[in-house]
Every structure is written in structure tokens, then in C-alpha cells.
Amino acid sequence: MAKGMREIKREIKGKQNTRQITKAMEMVAASKLRKAQEAAVAARPYADKLLEVVSNIAAGTKGVSHPMLEARPIKKTAYLVITSDRGLAGGYNANLLRQLTLTIKERHQSTDEYVIFVIGRKGRDYFRRRNMPIIEEIIGLADAPTFGDIKSIAASAVSKFSDGSYDELYIYYNKFVNALTQIPTETRLLPLENFEGNNQAVSSYEYEPSAEGVLEVLLPKYAETLIYSAVLDGKASEQGARMTAMGSATKNATKMINSLTLTYNRARQAAITQEITEIVAGANAQS
């Protein structure tokens, strides 16, 4: 019995160590989540304002045309996928990548029909293993990415659409609902559409040099901003997912420790009882 006890004790110790780590990770994720949420909120005015101006132009001037607004026949599709660099975030990466793989299988027959932009080591490794065509990647993105950090990938995603390398661009990321819920989301980013929905022609502007000229500058910026907000949303989701995953890991560890402690105490008591019985039996035999 004594050996069994030592083993149980060691197991308890191990679980306690694990719990300590998961608990710390949970708390770190919680504080990072708060920061990520703040960043996502801080980015909103810029995106809102851009949308307002762009839809104003679209509404105010009839028949403006721009390559980024035109739907072309689709020969090639691009996917921009936002994943994390590190794991231990529950189903954060797995859910997103599974959904994307299913969609790709459904839509495309061969790897010539699509390309992938990927952010995050997890996603990159996944696509590399499966020999899927990655054209650009960013890994090691900071927890609070600046616009400059993602500018290069966003700009090239937009310009490759403009020069006709592909005819539509989807963005895949985990939409942040709250710390418990993140929904893998697909959004069609390019060609841009649905500007007319939410405006009541606030005021008519003068455009310098011209409405088309302004649009030319604004639309790529707008698309890049959308990518940036998706990245920020993805970061918030990542921290939320990690916090939840680590929270439940901590809970599970506590549960295991409790049941192991119970077994340990039982074993200890049994050992003591046995010892007493042996002593009493010994004493009885002598008298």
C-alpha cells in the first residue's frame, strides 16, 4: 500500500504544477484580452469614417467606376487567413482551418484555382503540410499589432486583386463575440460591394481633384483598414479562446486533484488501520 501512496502523491504534485501554469496563462490571457479589445475599439472610428466618406462618394456621384468595385468572372480566388502563432487556445485555430479546408474542397478542384495569404505560424504550418499554395505569410505578429505591422500583407492582398492575379478575396478570421464565443467567419472583401445600404446622403462634397481621383486613393485604404480590423478582432478572439481554454484546464486540474486527494486519504487511512490491526493482533498473540 505504501508504494501506491507515494505514486498518488507524485501524481497530485504533477497536477498541481500543471494547474499553476494554466492558471497563470489564464490570467495573462485575460489581461491581454482587455488590451486587444481596447485596440479593436480604438480602430473603429477610423474605419467608420472611411466607410462614411466612401459610401458618400458612391451615393453622391452616380456611375463612378473603379476596378475594386467591379465583379469580374471568377477564375482564381484568394483567401486571407488569420491564425495565431501559439497553440493552447482551445479550438481557435482548428475550427477556423477546418471550416476553410471544407470550403476550399467544395469550391475548387485543383490548387491552381486559389491562393492563400496567411497570418500566424499555426496556419502556415497547416497549409505547408498540406501543400496548399501560400503566396504570402506573416508570423510573429505582436499581441497588439500596429497598422504598420500588417500594412505590407494588406497592401499586397489589395494590389494583387487590382492587377488581376485573382478575382475575389475572402478573409477568414474568428469573429470576437465575447470571451467564451468566437465564431469562425468568412467575409468577402473584394470586390467591394453594398455601399448604398446605410446612408442618407449627408452632404454633397467637393472632391479634389475629382470623385474618381479621391476614390482611387480611398478604396485601397478602406480595404486595408478592413483587413486590419479583422486582424485586431482575431487577436481579441485568440486571447478570449486561450483564456477560456486555460480556465477550463484549471478547473479540470482542480477536479483531478480533489479526487486524487480523496484516494490518497483513503489509502492513508487504510494503511493506518492495517497497522493498528497488526499491532493489536501481535499483542493478543503474546498474552
Added chain:
Amino acid sequence: MSTFLVEIVTPERKVYGEQANMVVVTGLEGQLGIMPNHIPLVTPLRIAPVTIKRDGISDVVAVNGGFIEVRKDKVVILAESAELAEDINIERAEAAKQRAEQRLTIAKTDEIDFRRAELALQRAMNRLNVTHIHK
């Protein structure tokens, strides 16, 4: 003297928000001085200093491109980055300037690299200019 609200917003945060009397920006077509009750206007900006005058003080902000939206009582400048004169790290801007100049001499063959270096140089010069005006 009538005033209007001037805001400078980047994707990361709101850099500036004050009541002002006048804004001087450099648009694609040239310099613009904007005062309250200006006709509504939208125009892209060049990489250049933006001067905001209020109560006899002028604030100078290094604005990296972007565009300006003017309304009767409000002006919003949206840019990918913007810094107030006192926030600019002069050493970093100097270093960036030298780096860009070096690249310009090397990268003459590659058009994209050349464009990029040129823009980087413009940004660095803009930041340095702003700190000079500020002094």
C-alpha cells in the same frame, strides 16, 4: 473668432482633437488653408506637415498621407500615421532618412523598391521638418 473642431485619426488611435481657427494642409493639388464654414470638401493629402492654428498657438503635426474631410463645423484628417511634433523621435527619423537615402542610391534598378525608399524618405523628411517648425 469662430472656431471649428479638428480631429486627426489613425487606425490605432485619435491623435488630435481640438477647437481651432484655421488648418493648413497640403493636398494633392497644393496647399489649402481651411477656416470655419468652408465648403464641404474631400481631398487626399501629401506627406507633409499639417499646421493647426488656435488662440495664437499653432500646433504642427506630421501627417503621413491620408486624406482630409472638411465639413462646415468640423474637419477630420484620416491618415495611416500621424505624430505631434513633441512625440517625434528625432534620432529615429534621422536614421530612417539615412537608410532611405542609401536605398535610393542602391535600388535604382527596381522600381518598387525605389518607390518605397522614396516614400520612406518623404516620411522621414516630413517628421524632421515638423520638429524644425516646432522649435
